[in-house]
Amino acid sequence: MRDVAVVGFAQRQMQDYDGSPQCAELLVPVFAECYEQTGWTKKDVGFWCSGSSDYLAGRAFSFVSAIDSIGVLPPVNESHVEMDAAWALYEAWLKIQTGEVDTAVVFGFGKSSAGVLRRTLALQLDPYTMTPLWPDTVSLAALQARLGIDRGLWDEAAMAEVANRSLTDAEKNEYAVRAGGSSVADLLARPVFADPLRKHDCAPVTDGAAALVLAAGDRAREVRERPAWITGIATFADGLHLGTRDLTRSVSAARSAAAVGGLDGVEVAELHAPFSHQELVLRSELGLADDVRVNPSGGPLTGNPMFTGGAIRIGEAARRVWDGTADRVAAHATSGPALQQNLVCVMEGREKGQS
Amino acid sequence: MAKIPAAVIGVGQTHYRAKREDVSMAGLCREAMDRALEDAGLGLDEVDAIVVGKAPDLFEGVMMPELYLAEALGAAGKPLLRVHTAGSVGGSTAIVAASLVQAGVHRKVLTVSFEKQSESNAMWALSVPVPFVMPVHAGAGGYFAPHVRSYIRRSGAPTHIGAMVAAKDRTNALRNPYAHLREEKTVEQVLSSTMLWDPIRYDETCPSSDGACALVIASDDVAQGSADPAWIHGTVMRSEPTTAAERDQVNPQAGRDAAAALWKQAGITDPAAEIDAAEIYVPFSWFEPMWLENLGFADEGEGWRLTEAGETGIDGRIPVNCSGGVLSSNPIGASGMIRFGEAALQVRGAAGDHQVDGVRRALGHAYGGGSQFFSMWVLGVDRPAN
Amino acid sequence: MSRTLQAPVTVAFDYTRSVGPVLGRFFTGLQERRIVGARLSDGRVVAPPPEFDPVTHAPTTDFVDLGDTGTVTSWTWVSEPVAGQPFDRPFAFALVTPEGATEPMLHALDVASPEEVATGLRVRARWAEEPKGGITDLVCWEPAASGPDAPRSGAADRAVGGTEDAGVTGIVTPVSLDYTYAASPEESSFFRALAEGRIIGQRCPACGKVYVPPRPACPVDGVPTEEEVELSDTGTVTTFCVVNVPFLGQRITPPYVSAYVLLDGADIAIQHLILDIPAEEVRMGLRVRAVWKPRAEWGTTIENISHFAPTGEPDADYETYQHHL
Numbered sequence A: 001m002r003d004v005a006v007v008g009f010a011q012r013q014m015q016d017y018d019g020s021p022q023c024a025e026l027l028v029p030v031f032a033e034c035y036e037q038t039g040w041t042k043k044d045v046g047f048w049c050s051g052s053s054d055y056l057a058g059r060a061f062s063f064v065s066a067i068d069s070i071g072v073l074p075p076v077n078e079s080h081v082e083m084d085a086a087w088a089l090y091e092a093w094l095k096i097q098t099g100e101v102d103t104a105v106v107f108g109f110g111k112s113s114a115g116v117l118r119r120t121l122a123l124q125l126d127p128y129t130m131t132p133l134w135p136d137t138v139s140l141a142a143l144q145a146r147l148g149i150d151r152g153l154w155d156e157a158a159m160a161e162v163a164n165r166s167l168t169d170a171e172k173n174e175y176a177v178r179a180g181g182s183s184v185a186d187l188l189a190r191p192v193f194a195d196p197l198r199k200h201d202c203a204p205v206t207d208g209a210a211a212l213v214l215a216a217g218d219r220a221r222e223v224r225e226r227p228a229w230i231t232g233i234a235t236f237a238d239g240l241h242l243g244t245r246d247l248t249r250s251v252s253a254a255r256s257a258a259a260v261g262g263l264d265g266v267e268v269a270e271l272h273a274p275f276s277h278q279e280l281v282l283r284s285e286l287g288l289a290d291d292v293r294v295n296p297s298g299g300p301l302t303g304n305p306m307f308t309g310g311a312i313r314i315g316e317a318a319r320r321v322w323d324g325t326a327d328r329v330a331a332h333a334t335s336g337p338a339l340q341q342n343l344v345c346v347m348e349g350r351e352k353g354q355s
Numbered sequence B: 001m002a003k004i005p006a007a008v009i010g011v012g013q014t015h016y017r018a019k020r021e022d023v024s025m026a027g028l029c030r031e032a033m034d035r036a037l038e039d040a041g042l043g044l045d046e047v048d049a050i051v052v053g054k055a056p057d058l059f060e061g062v063m064m065p066e067l068y069l070a071e072a073l074g075a076a077g078k079p080l081l082r083v084h085t086a087g088s089v090g091g092s093t094a095i096v097a098a099s100l101v102q103a104g105v106h107r108k109v110l111t112v113s114f115e116k117q118s119e120s121n122a123m124w125a126l127s128v129p130v131p132f133v134m135p136v137h138a139g140a141g142g143y144f145a146p147h148v149r150s151y152i153r154r155s156g157a158p159t160h161i162g163a164m165v166a167a168k169d170r171t172n173a174l175r176n177p178y179a180h181l182r183e184e185k186t187v188e189q190v191l192s193s194t195m196l197w198d199p200i201r202y203d204e205t206c207p208s209s210d211g212a213c214a215l216v217i218a219s220d221d222v223a224q225g226s227a228d229p230a231w232i233h234g235t236v237m238r239s240e241p242t243t244a245a246e247r248d249q250v251n252p253q254a255g256r257d258a259a260a261a262l263w264k265q266a267g268i269t270d271p272a273a274e275i276d277a278a279e280i281y282v283p284f285s286w287f288e289p290m291w292l293e294n295l296g297f298a299d300e301g302e303g304w305r306l307t308e309a310g311e312t313g314i315d316g317r318i319p320v321n322c323s324g325g326v327l328s329s330n331p332i333g334a335s336g337m338i339r340f341g342e343a344a345l346q347v348r349g350a351a352g353d354h355q356v357d358g359v360r361r362a363l364g365h366a367y368g369g370g371s372q373f374f375s376m377w378v379l380g381v382d383r384p385a386n
Numbered sequence C: 001m002s003r004t005l006q007a008p009v010t011v012a013f014d015y016t017r018s019v020g021p022v023l024g025r026f027f028t029g030l031q032e033r034r035i036v037g038a039r040l041s042d043g044r045v046v047a048p049p050p051e052f053d054p055v056t057h058a059p060t061t062d063f064v065d066l067g068d069t070g071t072v073t074s075w076t077w078v079s080e081p082v083a084g085q086p087f088d089r090p091f092a093f094a095l096v097t098p099e100g101a102t103e104p105m106l107h108a109l110d111v112a113s114p115e116e117v118a119t120g121l122r123v124r125a126r127w128a129e130e131p132k133g134g135i136t137d138l139v140c141w142e143p144a145a146s147g148p149d150a151p152r153s154g155a156a157d158r159a160v161g162g163t164e165d166a167g168v169t170g171i172v173t174p175v176s177l178d179y180t181y182a183a184s185p186e187e188s189s190f191f192r193a194l195a196e197g198r199i200i201g202q203r204c205p206a207c208g209k210v211y212v213p214p215r216p217a218c219p220v221d222g223v224p225t226e227e228e229v230e231l232s233d234t235g236t237v238t239t240f241c242v243v244n245v246p247f248l249g250q251r252i253t254p255p256y257v258s259a260y261v262l263l264d265g266a267d268i269a270i271q272h273l274i275l276d277i278p279a280e281e282v283r284m285g286l287r288v289r290a291v292w293k294p295r296a297e298w299g300t301t302i303e304n305i306s307h308f309a310p311t312g313e314p315d316a317d318y319e320t321y322q323h324h325l
């Protein structure tokens, strides 16, 4: 495998973005920041890959005009996944591994507020036996939360603790759309929204865009003193159907962690848990030690732009390597209802060969 | 670092129909997948990863259907990716699957793409009005017809060329048991069919189909154990904007750049001489001469002469779309992968009644959006030198 | 004034789904007030039946009639229902394991308040008066202890979507989503100018090309177009097609000429209608002028221009527009 690192990251997160769902306007400054961080121009980028959703935008081929923000004449080597941009990063990483290119920019965008997000996401379910009931995402997460509570795997106080820590950390994140910690007792005193979930247990509806820059070997070393070298990246899926899946677990998250050789020694983990109890599921499935610092950015409970939220976790984790606060970090992305599909990316300040 | 050689060792297709009312979406995909696996001599559990491709989710009204399909496709417990690059998606999906193998991450990857267009209506899904904008859009035909007119003006091609392509592809489809439209057509019949989007006639347009196509792509070691691997000699993707000032919409630069990069990767200097069979994405008949030029099989303005001379027929110098092509079967999300898979069948000598004699190298081609997304590959009988 | 123009868009279609043999069996059962599950290769009994066995991947064939009572294994309270859900007032979604099954299924549970639900609650099916062959034939679950006894299995035996013997082969699923569409700020300025009877473009600061409508990103340079340029309402037809096809959702009655019109002063053509000339006489190079609707009908839309009509000038030379094809 080639040594590939994350060397650039820019993001925008906001509530009720008033621009067009194609988000070109958001992407232009995001790319500009990536160029500033790397000293590159678009000619330095070997491959582009994006993640977004037609149903989020409410029209077919919603992604086609987003590439205008790159400036695509002369044409570019480019691809798109109908997934969170974390999987676009995976495709770009593959492309670099084939040796065809040395560099890539990965981006995601989405205007979640264009429709009623929790209703739109009911279209992700089984179209024959589930979608006709329009089960919203928050309800599905709540069913999962209660299963764990009933089994004694977690409780509402532990969930509130996750939310409180996230809201406290988000005070230092200029992009967070929700911030301000208080106390577990205060959070538990707030009204229940989707029993047993309170609103602070659920990620806020967030619009946004983000881009990540990947580079191999010397191209990465030219950009940063401490590139965030990807030492493991893996993704797995579970089935969706609630009747054949244990919702208190996320087997595919555990598999992803195992496939990168486990997460021992990780100092910081950015977890894509859009609901507070899902962070607890992930900590256990990913085998994170108790002293791992989770979501210092505030995490998805304080800002979770759809189709970008997972990629942002990778960027936030990479930053801890760049600035020297951590030597080994993990980022996680999820997709589908109740942690159905997962991706784990481990990054380190040192290349694999070094000791 | 060099790519790990990879090859197609299994191809599976469904029968393409206007409405496959006998199956669900899962059933449709599995029909193609099971045939591809049988062809490859593999079980679903032996596959390392699954890559799904599909055009807009609005067609079936399911957001990211690969999620609910995961279990039925055997992807639960495996890596699962979903590609969407508009009409080129079938090709792009195969390329992403190939990259999983060429990167050395997996050894056996199954890729499937599908469209069950009968669940909705493609014209509707592609023409949902945008506020403030003039509602002149009329589906893909309405989009491409003006550019076909531009081609005719620029090249001076006689008007019967489009009809010749349609008659050829429809007649070729008679040799393909999976094809949707299986009817002998004469040039005269095509010319007398209704004018839909002038200058495009009814018989010059692709149908709207239900269908799926699947490929098994294997690494060097696995493929060497296969009786007839179709080795990947080159893959390429290029994109450009839908609209831009003075953008060439007839002979787009992304297609020209992609072809040039592809021929270089595959070590081809004269595609017309070195490609023995081509499956080119031709949803409207006139795109055959247009893409012949774009791909470098003919000089600009000269592509129609190859068509007119019969050079693109099954016995011609550059047989194009011997399967009947998109003009005979068009499950949009799968159409690109069908081109890529038919190229594999030609290389493997497994194309049955529409096999071209002695194929050593074949082209699979797909495009999408407003002629702006291109994906292509070249397959060959010979294992590529590293 | 808001920064951008916004307008509602509804994306709606009644999807026709062929369900295949396994789900067909499930839906036929529901129509007959039976819950049909499947015994999987690992011994689990599951409803709805998976189409393929999760372990062997073979098509599901071992069907089991389950009871229409069950036990709640998890639940949540939907305090603010969204459109399309089983009830438009607060209700519960629940995972319920039907009698005879080993795993739960998702459906609504009708109780008046969250205090009336608990994990372990015994529930029974409430069936639709007029079954249609779909998941909503099971209206919801309700507490087993409450309500009058409803008719049970076999009370309905209508067939939908096929012959009487075939059972359910297809379902119709209406999907209707409401969005608020927003134009980009650059496009918004274009549409607002139209409301004043002006056509404006913007010049890209990098390549100098004049885009109409203006763009949030020049597709060549990836930067927003900036300097405003007032454009003429005359131009040249570069290319066109005649639309003869009627289709669902169409707003202009065919046949009509859909053309690319390169406005004088612009570097990119816009799409619009050509009228006041027989369709067969429209040609590349035709000089046209915008025909505006009466001012009273103007809004922030390009539809203020009813269509383009010939100016009567000689056709433009091919060389003047050949790079716009």
Ligand SMILES: [Zn+2]
Binding pocket: C204, C205, C206, C207, C208, C209, C218, C219, C220, C221, C222
């Ligand atoms: Zn420009």
